Amino acid sequence: MPRIDQSRPFLPLSIAVLTVSDTRALEEDRSGATLAELLTAAGHKLGARAIVPDDKEAIAAKVRGLVDDPAIDIVITTGGTGFTGRDVTPEAVEPLFDKRMEGFSTVFHQLSLAKIGTSTIQSRATAGLAKTTFVFVLPGSPGACRDAWEGILATQLDYRHRPCNFVEIMPRLDEHLRREAG
Numbered sequence: 001m002p003r004i005d006q007s008r009p010f011l012p013l014s015i016a017v018l019t020v021s022d023t024r025a026l027e028e029d030r031s032g033a034t035l036a037e038l039l040t041a042a043g044h045k046l047g048a049r050a051i052v053p054d055d056k057e058a059i060a061a062k063v064r065g066l067v068d069d070p071a072i073d074i075v076i077t078t079g080g081t082g083f084t085g086r087d088v089t090p091e092a093v094e095p096l097f098d099k100r101m102e103g104f105s106t107v108f109h110q111l112s113l114a115k116i117g118t119s120t121i122q123s124r125a126t127a128g129l130a131k132t133t134f135v136f137v138l139p140g141s142p143g144a145c146r147d148a149w150e151g152i153l154a155t156q157l158d159y160r161h162r163p164c165n166f167v168e169i170m171p172r173l174d175e176h177l178r179r180e181a182g
Helices: 030-041 056-068 089-096 102-122 142-156 166-172 175-181
Strands: 014-020 045-052 074-078 126-130 133-138
Touching: 014 030, 014 056, 030 045, 030 074, 030 142, 045 056, 056 074, 056 089, 056 126, 056 133, 074 142, 089 126, 089 133, 102 126, 102 142, 133 142
Parallel strands: 014 045, 014 074, 074 133
Antiparallel strands: 126 133
């Protein structure tokens, strides 16, 4: 059964929050604020927080910069996962993935289905590994951000979570890069 192993230490991560929006300023960004509050309340560090416009190249450049920053462990984006003409976050971010995390979208939609019913199909939430950084692409609503954090990320980003979690495999995420260089 899933559980928190109290004999293991909590290992805080540096998490960047990137909001994708043409219409919000930082002080109006409820989704980014929700994520920042949740991750810091859990004991993690807000490594960066920014807003980028709904522009494929701008989003990709910002995420690439965060992935390349050795001080950032995790990137979470919020916004731009729908189907309107301006929703391009998955198209911008997925090409950066070395490995896709198919299960994230599946579990996110299961959680979301219980809360908002079939409206969950209007989200293209996704996740993957870019170099050695986990990147999570969430919808732009505070509720969806809270659901993803509380239902998936809070435990998977906690080293104490059993039977397994992302934190314990982070030291080995560069194995494919080292193998290719060798």
